[in-house]
Amino acid sequence: DFERALLEVVPAFGASTETFERCRLNGIISPGEKFEKLHHTCRALVEQVRVSDKTPMLTCVLEGAAGSGKTALAATLAIGAQYPFMKLVSADNMVGMSEMGKCQALAKVFEDAYKSPLSLIVLDDIERLLDYVAIGPRFSNVVLQALLILLKRQPPEGRKLLVIGTTSLPHVFEDMGLTATFNVSLHCPLLTQRDAKVVLSQLGAFEPHELDPAVAMLDHETPIKRLFMLLEMARHGAGAGAESAGKVPLERWITCMEDLAG
Amino acid sequence: DFERALLEVVPAFGASTETFERCRLNGIISPGEKFEKLHHTCRALVEQVRVSDKTPMLTCVLEGAAGSGKTALAATLAIGAQYPFMKLVSADNMVGMSEMGKCQALAKVFEDAYKSPLSLIVLDDIERLLDYVAIGPRFSNVVLQALLILLKRQPPEGRKLLVIGTTSLPHVFEDMGLTATFNVSLHCPLLTQRDAKVVLSQLGAFEPHELDPAVAMLDHETPIKRLFMLLEMARHGAGAGAESAGKVPLERWITCMEDLAG
Amino acid sequence: DFERALLEVVPAFGASTETFERCRLNGIISPGEKFEKLHHTCRALVEQVRVSDKTPMLTCVLEGAAGSGKTALAATLAIGAQYPFMKLVSADNMVGMSEMGKCQALAKVFEDAYKSPLSLIVLDDIERLLDYVAIGPRFSNVVLQALLILLKRQPPEGRKLLVIGTTSLPHVFEDMGLTATFNVSLHCPLLTQRDAKVVLSQLGAFEPHELDPAVAMLDHETPIKRLFMLLEMARHGAGAGAESAGKVPLERWITCMEDLAG
Amino acid sequence: DFERALLEVVPAFGASTETFERCRLNGIISPGEKFEKLHHTCRALVEQVRVSDKTPMLTCVLEGAAGSGKTALAATLAIGAQYPFMKLVSADNMVGMSEMGKCQALAKVFEDAYKSPLSLIVLDDIERLLDYVAIGPRFSNVVLQALLILLKRQPPEGRKLLVIGTTSLPHVFEDMGLTATFNVSLHCPLLTQRDAKVVLSQLGAFEPHELDPAVAMLDHETPIKRLFMLLEMARHGAGAGAESAGKVPLERWITCMEDLAG
Amino acid sequence: DFERALLEVVPAFGASTETFERCRLNGIISPGEKFEKLHHTCRALVEQVRVSDKTPMLTCVLEGAAGSGKTALAATLAIGAQYPFMKLVSADNMVGMSEMGKCQALAKVFEDAYKSPLSLIVLDDIERLLDYVAIGPRFSNVVLQALLILLKRQPPEGRKLLVIGTTSLPHVFEDMGLTATFNVSLHCPLLTQRDAKVVLSQLGAFEPHELDPAVAMLDHETPIKRLFMLLEMARHGAGAGAESAGKVPLERWITCMEDLAG
Amino acid sequence: DFERALLEVVPAFGASTETFERCRLNGIISPGEKFEKLHHTCRALVEQVRVSDKTPMLTCVLEGAAGSGKTALAATLAIGAQYPFMKLVSADNMVGMSEMGKCQALAKVFEDAYKSPLSLIVLDDIERLLDYVAIGPRFSNVVLQALLILLKRQPPEGRKLLVIGTTSLPHVFEDMGLTATFNVSLHCPLLTQRDAKVVLSQLGAFEPHELDPAVAMLDHETPIKRLFMLLEMARHGAGAGAESAGKVPLERWITCMEDLAG
Ligand SMILES: Nc1ncnc2c1ncn2[C@@H]1O[C@H](COP(=O)(O)OP(=O)(O)OP(=O)(O)O)[C@@H](O)[C@H]1O
Ligand SMILES: Nc1ncnc2c1ncn2[C@@H]1O[C@H](COP(=O)(O)OP(=O)(O)OP(=O)(O)O)[C@@H](O)[C@H]1O
Ligand SMILES: Nc1ncnc2c1ncn2[C@@H]1O[C@H](COP(=O)(O)OP(=O)(O)OP(=O)(O)O)[C@@H](O)[C@H]1O
Ligand SMILES: Nc1ncnc2c1ncn2[C@@H]1O[C@H](COP(=O)(O)OP(=O)(O)OP(=O)(O)O)[C@@H](O)[C@H]1O
Ligand SMILES: Nc1ncnc2c1ncn2[C@@H]1O[C@H](COP(=O)(O)OP(=O)(O)OP(=O)(O)O)[C@@H](O)[C@H]1O
Ligand SMILES: Nc1ncnc2c1ncn2[C@@H]1O[C@H](COP(=O)(O)OP(=O)(O)OP(=O)(O)O)[C@@H](O)[C@H]1O
Ligand SMILES: [Mg+2]
């Protein structure tokens, strides 16, 4: 039975790395110390589960505004962890799935994880798994209850499990009892203008002397994911010529920002 | 498989142009600069998806009051884009369809789009797809969740997708998390009296000296769609003779406006 | 196919006139200018759809208090219009029908109308089609959404359609988005005492010198439908003899009004 | 078909009289003029439907506090009317029936009535037909909508129908739109102490000199149905001997009233 | 049919006495006059149904705080009544039964009762039959409506029925319309310290000189059921030796009371 | 039947001890007198059920904040009780089970317990059995009602049953009527800094001179379960070497606490 379990695990693992890579299409760039400390704390959890025998299961939620880089961080942790069983659970292939169907899918992932001695499950965008909408609010209590149970259930003896969740709704999670159920809750910050400057500078997106006015166009806090989209819009929008792979002219950046403000 | 996918795409494309044409029965007339800048911004998005490799998917919502010309604008963009796969998704043929049925239909459209290297999906009148009504409010959370997932899900590698949605309920969309999910949100304005005068003048609807009093009968802001309906009512209402294709007599315009005010 | 469609239409048409006649059991009597202007505006819509090619579909809602004569007016318009396809849609034969059943019935009526070059659909008592009740409020959102779609969907090329709806709940319709969906909204007024006198006088219901005191028994505003019922109660109530077809004695009118007040 | 319809009607009629009799186990006693005027107004409606051709359908609701004698009044009217088709609709044999089942049962009763030239339907305790409860409030909107339609639907040509409903919730009926749907609404009053004295005196329940103190034990307003129950409790309660069919001793009446007050 | 009905009744009767006995495991002890008057009033109802022909059905609800002795009182009445058909309806064997299932079970009990000339039905803990919970509040309206009908429906001619219900939620019952539906509503009081002293003294639970301090440990009002439990805890809790059947030492009583206060 | 029942019980019992052991992976350490008194009171209940014949069923709920040690306490009581039938009911294997399924499972456990002369049922995390979530709030009323019935239903004659429940939502339980249904309600306290010092000292987690500053890092009240997790994180987090089984260096403890605070 154990051998068969291992066999089942192997292909899942192979498939997963590729999956996690697709979660960080713009790579990982460090906007500074705050980010690195966060990364460090997360890696410590990955280590603890690998090493300790007294905490066979740890659960951690990454919370932060939309586009703050939660999914990319979770994926990066998984790629670095190299546990024998790793699984990304997202709502992507659950369109129109029934509540019960989702519960079974979730339970299945945990059961699969229990078959491996050391496992990592990423629950991406948990609000989507829960069909959450702020009006009401409404959500699938069936799926929520399944999560509350699965996140607290100890793995069978000798098996270890790290669960990393992501959400942009920490306050809702508080009310749902999810925050109290996760052992650890960590915050993914937005980019301050200073952070954004560090990122844009590393990317070489602007001529050095245009960097400051370019940053000045941004809001006080910007999601890193949005920063990448804005750059691409400025680069490839109508009127862009063949030079689009090089620096972004400040002027086009400004026009682009103004157009979107409407 | 790819060949077969292409085959499937071709007829859809052929059918679509005609479909999009029916969305602008009164043609497209420019009421001035504001409109042209909006059009320009939209076309830039069409270009970006065609050209850039870093943003394989862009999503844009056109929001504006009822009759402000959202559907006609989206259709005009599609006709101008000439992507190999283009699809208009509206509630028109979803009368009484179940929530699940709508989800599957939506998912199917996205799956079809993923088969083409470059695709455009117009989601017209999203509130209708969602069965939204302000009393409650009520709406299909099942369909909403499907949209939230589909609008965020990356297309498979090498495929590109532009999604253009329309709505007259921007505040509701905010609460639903839809606005945050669309990459870009653009506003379709109503016609000021000045804009309306430009349009009526281009149409040659009134004798030049009657244009100003005719415009004065309008509200401060008028939906362009309503302007066309009012003209037609003044032209063909009871008492109109054979001359109805020519200019609208100011008097009949005034009577018509008063009748409707009740 | 077209021939078969025409065949299908013919019997419907024949049946309809009779149906519409049953909606005005007390005939149509003019209480004065206000009513005639309303009638005129409605007939202009009937003409516009018949003549204009630019507005293949017009939708108009008649709103007014219970018994104000909405159904009788809609029926009168239909009888005067003489379109090749005409249909009265009411909840009368939808007792206990499921929401889906109603949607299909509604969609079927529109599909049938599309087969005729020129069609008129009367949607009578729309609140009843919607299972509306003020407590909650509750209503069938499924049917509402179907209506919102059907009332906005363009007929196929070359077909024309006039939809006349009736309701006594204009404010609810506003909240439901129905008012905005109808192109035109017209108000059916109650009878003032002056209007009532005109009607009673035309009917010769009272001896001329008793007309004023009789009218004075009425509320400030009376639904025309109720006026006919009150007359009949005064005429045929207990104690009425064989003379009941003639004038109503003022005394009996007064007793009758007092009894009902309780 | 008509003959068969008549046949169907006959047994229903026979059965009905007995049914109606069981609704007034304590007979009908007049507590005075108010009651007689009410009775008179009701009988006028019974006459009007029998005689008039212009009001083929009349609907009347009797509203009054619990135990005020609504059901007994409706039954008395039916027994006096002697229409060829008469039917008592109550929730008694609808325990646990589904909403749809009730709708069909209601529709069936009306369809049956349409087969007879002159029919009377008593809808007893309409709130029970509606599964109404004040908490929420909750009720079956399905059944309510069916009633709203049936109460407004004209019978086929040449058939006449009187509907008498009873309820103790006039304000709820207002909100439900039921009051507006009934043509006439009449109030069944409670017994004042003066009314109660008239009743008790007619019944010879007390020794004449004990009548006043006995009445003084009652609340300011008493439901007639409760008055009969109190008498019976005082007569047959523990300690009552063989003489229980005679007068009620004042003392026992007082004890009984005090016991119930707790 | 009647004979068969009688046969059906007999075993039910036999079974019932035993069932009712199990409802008063601690016997019945009189805490004083208040209780005796209540008992007397109840027995009068039992007599009235047995004797009177004018009230073939009486319904009475016993309301009082949790543990105030409602069920034991109802059982005592049944045991004393010795009607040929008696039935205890409680939720005990309805765990997880559907709403419809409960309705049918309830209706069945009443149908069974109608077969006997004289019947008694105890509806114990009606809130449990209704699945009532204060949050919301929520309850089964289906079962409530069934009860409202069954409690008002007259038994067939010649049959008599007494229904005794119990509840600890008189205010909720008011809102549900249940209180108005029961003919009589009686209150079961809690024990004052004085009442408790009477009970404890009769039980000989404490040494006479320790009775007062023991009573002083109690709240101002104590449910009789709780008093029995407290005694038993003081008697058999940890540290109790073989002497536990005798008097309760005051000291242990005090410790026990303090432990429970936490 | 009895013999077979016993057979069924035996394996359940064998299995259970192991199950209960898994509920206290960190053993049981006494943080002081408060805890010991609580333990003592609980054991008294275990004794009472074993010994007394007058309280064949006792129900007790342990309420306390998340991680306060409720489950471990319940398990400890079970292990100490050594009743012939003992069962741990938790939501762990009820993921996605239907409401009815849960009811049946619960009823089954009680039925099984009734087969043994002396039984203990632990209902762990009752809010999870109820699918409770604070938003709304929502919960399964079906399961709640089943619990309310099962917790009040007397076992068959001669059988005894102790039920121990756990919850972290005492106020919600109050509103649900659960608190009133349990005979006894006991509070599991959090660790004050003083309690925590006792625990950490017994564990020898820090060098004695570092104990006070280590405790000072804690909140005023700490769940005992969290204290164990924090220790393990400080021990095995990234950067920990082979010495991780010994004392925790104060510095690493501080870093760890700060990281989690974010
Ligand atoms: N240091 C970084 N941390 C996170 N993401 C980074 C970093 N550097 C670059 N990125 C890029 O930023 C993007 C972050 O997007 P990501 O989808 O992870 O955000 P998110 O918070 O999950 O967004 P959403 O709220 O929409 O789910 C990715 O494309 C990633 O490649
Ligand atoms: N510049 C323009 N932009 C948009 N529409 C135009 C313009 N010029 C003319 N039109 C005409 O105005 C009408 C706009 O109607 P359209 O259905 O697009 O409005 P809408 O905002 O989608 O309305 P609704 O809110 O009802 O969906 C069309 O008939 C179109 O042909
Ligand atoms: N000028 C008139 N307009 C409308 N109805 C008239 C007029 N003259 C007479 N009537 C009579 O008045 C009655 C109007 O009743 P009708 O059913 O149309 O009212 P309604 O507003 O539809 O009522 P409801 O709100 O109950 O649906 C009809 O019997 C009709 O024959
Ligand atoms: N004048 C009267 N009018 C009505 N009922 C009378 C009259 N005289 C005597 N009764 C008796 O009073 C009782 C009235 O009870 P009835 O059931 O009609 O009241 P109700 O208002 O329908 O009560 P509920 O609100 O419970 O349905 C009957 O038993 C009837 O025989
Ligand atoms: N005079 C009395 N009246 C009622 N019960 C008594 C009396 N004397 C002793 N008892 C005992 O008190 C207990 C009362 O419990 P019972 O279950 O009847 O209370 P209850 O009000 O139905 O409680 P619950 O609200 O939990 O249903 C029984 O064990 C009964 O034997
Ligand atoms: N005296 C004690 N009481 C309880 N638990 C203790 C004690 N000493 C040590 N422990 C340990 O503390 C932990 C308590 O965790 P437990 O799961 O019982 O808490 P809980 O209150 O049930 O948490 P939750 O609210 O998450 O269900 C267990 O690992 C147990 O081994
Ligand atoms: Mg993400």
Ligand SMILES: [Mg+2]
């Ligand atoms: Mg549109």
Ligand SMILES: [Mg+2]
């Ligand atoms: Mg009408």
Ligand SMILES: [Mg+2]
């Ligand atoms: Mg009645």
Ligand SMILES: [Mg+2]
């Ligand atoms: Mg009880």
Ligand SMILES: [Mg+2]
């Ligand atoms: Mg626990």
